[in-house]
Amino acid sequence: MKNYTRQTSILLALTIAFACKQQPAKQETVQTKQDSIIMVSDDFVFGDNRPFPQCHASTLVRADDGTFLVAWFGGTHEKHDDVGIWLSKGKPGRWSVPIEVAKLREEPHWNPVLQKTSAGSIILYFKVGKLIDVWETWYIVSGDNGATWSQAKELVPGDKGGRGPVRNKVLVLSNGTWLAPASNELKGVWNAFVDRSENEVKTWQATPYLTLNRDSVPGEGIIQPTLWESAPGKVHMLLRSSAGVICRSDSEDYGKTWSPVYKTNLPNPNSGIDLTRLDDGKLVLIFNRDGKNWGARRPVSMAISDDNGKTWPVVKDIEVGEEGDEFSYPAIIHFHDTVALTYTWKRQRIAFKMARIE
Template sequence: MKTDTAGQFRQIEKESILGQQPPFASCHASSLAILPNGDFFCAWFAGSREGADDVAIWGARRSGGRWQKPQILQQNGLPHWNPVLFVQKSGSVWLFFKIGREISSWQTWVSISQDGCRTWSPARELVSGDAGGRGPVRNKLIVLSSGRWLAPASLENGQWRSFADRSDDEGKTWRKSGEVFIPLAEAGTKSEAYREIPVSEQSFTGRGAIQPTLWESEPGRVHMLLRTSEGFIARSDSQDSGETWCEGYATSLPNNNSGIDLARTADGRLFLVYNPVGENWGPRFPLRLALSKDNGQTWEDVFTLEEAEGEYSYPSVNCSGNSLFVTYTNCRKDISFWHFELEEQGKEAGV
């Protein structure tokens, strides 16, 4: 258990999901789901290295306060990427993931569990004929006040750009929104630090904005923060439930061209996990938790999850009541899990 110095949390706990001897050489890109019975389920991709043909989707359950042995969920001889878990109101759990050797033309597949992630349906394409990635690219989808499912998506063929995939029939069909671009500086940069990050070489030539994370502030008003190659986290806003979006614009938050994620509490607070490094392909440390109380207009770092040198990246952030849960890649050897108990609004630091 760690001590909170910002007065935002009543309790903080950290756990290792994989322990000392994981059954693979490398793991990355976790997604966390809170199951109806109170258990947790976490999924990630793992194998010999990112992009290798042996990379599969793995998962593990936390039940009775302990993480169980990880199991392979999906594997077919092609590289698997970026699992995304989603718990439907009915209790069904959806597992979205990417398949393919080329990121620019990978496909999104989906499998569904009706028994709390113990068994899974045969995987199928989310959108028939997809090439480039439909549905959620890395972060969780959200359900709007209207009931619409909104999945944060992006494309990496040509200039990187993002969009929202919309479903008004609980995942049966999907419609792509307008695309979100950001203005690019005349010349791109690539930090020498990238050599320490075991990322697929395909990624290093891309520029733009990808892997959005979404929230709805009022009925129909939806927002996204985006990972970019330009040294900052970008933002875009929609006034029509995710059908159209404004051009992406810079926020005050730095970004190292690595994944981010946030969750919105019932009282409107936004909790974001990110690397506060404003350098394209810069180091993936430290890893911090930031808070906004004004719908993302301003941010304050309130907790440091990791500060030592290493790769701490690709967070997954979820909230339930007054609890906040975070998972992320820990040096490609483990997935870390954090549990924060939040102070109620107005009670932080004795306010």
């Protein structure tokens, strides 16, 4: 196997016809123009001198002052009782020392998700529980760009298994509704749904589980959606799956009901994905592209679609590494024509990168 260094950043300007198999109507594979992905920043949020042996599942948001907040879970290792939620603030090359901002009790904490509201406050959601089956969803709020945080509150008191955003960011729709991409992993069976809030976190209503043909998607199922709205009321999601590819579902009614899940041709090894929709409508996806279920979590790659996810003709490997390396659980946001992204780097660091999309 050919080895690559961490600095490898080769633009694969191949017209890869990742044509999604839309249902029920057949959709054409459209050749789109070759967009450019120009890397403008390559950094780590912290170095080897860190107060936890392992870290994973990062999230990021851009504060009103132009700095970035990055959060992740860290501790001895995933699922260990000492794992808490950590956070750093800054810009490339100038990051604050990581601090633990959430540790409710001596049980594992998981999957933080940052969200900036229209009023400028920042919400940090996270999970608590020894097992995914009994996850609780909690959140804290900052009104000063992450300098201080409120006391933690449970998102849906008494609900087990996970409510609200399970890993990826909340989507605020054109009508003001908040959609949280959610999923459950109960007794090894994975199902996805959406949590809807029409009053900005005060109450949440879960949709039914998405309809999934488990003959088409063998194994555990689908989890960890990432959402976008293409036009008022028209909402879409891509999902991590156990089928060796990314799956998709669509809504015509602001996320109240969803189409049956269908497979795309985007490969994925049953690892985290995330997506952002630029101001001009382009979709930018960050993902691992090994096509084997539970395959390699490398390389971590970026893909661009300008036809609402029908085709993904531009793919760029952000980091390739060597056999056995892990670059996983990416998160991505955008501002203007620039994307900022983070991902787990060998479970030892959180990588932070920025790219301009031309």
